[in-house]
Amino acid sequence: MIKIAVLVSGSGSNLQALIDANLSGQIVGVISNKPEAYALERAQRAGIQTAVIEHKQYPNREAFDDVMHQQLLDWGVDLVVLAGFMRILSAKFVSAWEGKMINIHPSLLPQYKGMHTHQRVLKTGDLYHGCTVHYVTAELDAGQALAQGVLKVSYHDTTETLALRVHELEHLIYPQVVEWICNQTIQHTSNGVLYRGKVIKAPVQFCKI
Numbered sequence: 325m326i327k328i329a330v331l332v333s334g335s336g337s338n339l340q341a342l343i344d345a346n347l348s349g350q351i352v353g354v355i356s357n358k359p360e361a362y363a364l365e366r367a368q369r370a371g372i373q374t375a376v377i378e379h380k381q382y383p384n385r386e387a388f389d390d391v392m393h394q395q396l397l398d399w400g401v402d403l404v405v406l407a408g409f410m411r412i413l414s415a416k417f418v419s420a421w422e423g424k425m426i427n428i429h430p431s432l433l434p435q436y437k438g439m440h441t442h443q444r445v446l447k448t449g450d451l452y453h454g455c456t457v458h459y460v461t462a463e464l465d466a467g468q469a470l471a472q473g474v475l476k477v478s479y480h481d482t483t484e485t486l487a488l489r490v491h492e493l494e495h496l497i498y499p500q501v502v503e504w505i506c507n508q509t510i511q512h513t514s515n516g517v518l519y520r521g522k523v524i525k526a527p528v529q530f531c532k533i
């Protein structure tokens with residue numbers, strides 16, 4: 325059985341969706357870089373062990389990442405799932421977990437890497453918005469996309485309604501992608517990313533128009 329660690333910094337609604345999904349893999353631990361993250365309570369309630377590794381207590385990014393890396397090894401983790409983990413990871417850490425670490429980002433990547441995606445979508449007047457699950461590489465929000473949830477932006481949308489609507493899509497697609505990795509529907513190979521045995525270049529799309 326695939327052993328999963330979830331890395332969080334905040335509310336953890338995506339963690340909750342993963343807990344509720346009855347994955348064929350097992351969430352063996354949750355790491356937060358913030359002691360006050362509500363995600364920790366969600367994990368504890370589900371009987372999942374937690375570790376708080378506060379980035380502020382380490383002299384630099386590498387030292388913080390080394391401690392996280394060791395914790396993941398101690399738990400025997402196969403797959404690292406970033407769920408609202410708001411720290412940039414060092415190149416060394418990313419390369420150690422290459423092909424075994426995924427992230428969810430609230431935009432249709434490659435559009436709107438970084439922060440404040442909902443505001444930027446509204447400011448540009450985009451017709452579509454959504455979220456992307458992707459492998460993590462050293463470049464921010466740039467690894468191969470595995471799946472996207474797409475929604476149509478309404479005339480009435482505000483940053484708050486978009487945040488809610490994107491979250492809903494995230495809770496749908498993240499557990500699905502994690503399950504696909506657990507049951508090997510998605511595989512990271514030296515020939516590329518396979519989905520149902522075939523190399524894919526573009527993400528699988530889920531639409532909620």
Ligand code: GAR
Nearest residue numbers: 334335336337338407408428429430
């Ligand atoms: C999610 O919307 C996720 O896409 C975003 O943080 C939120 C976490 O919510 N992640 C990023 O912006 C990463 N670049 P949650 O704590 O309720 O799961």
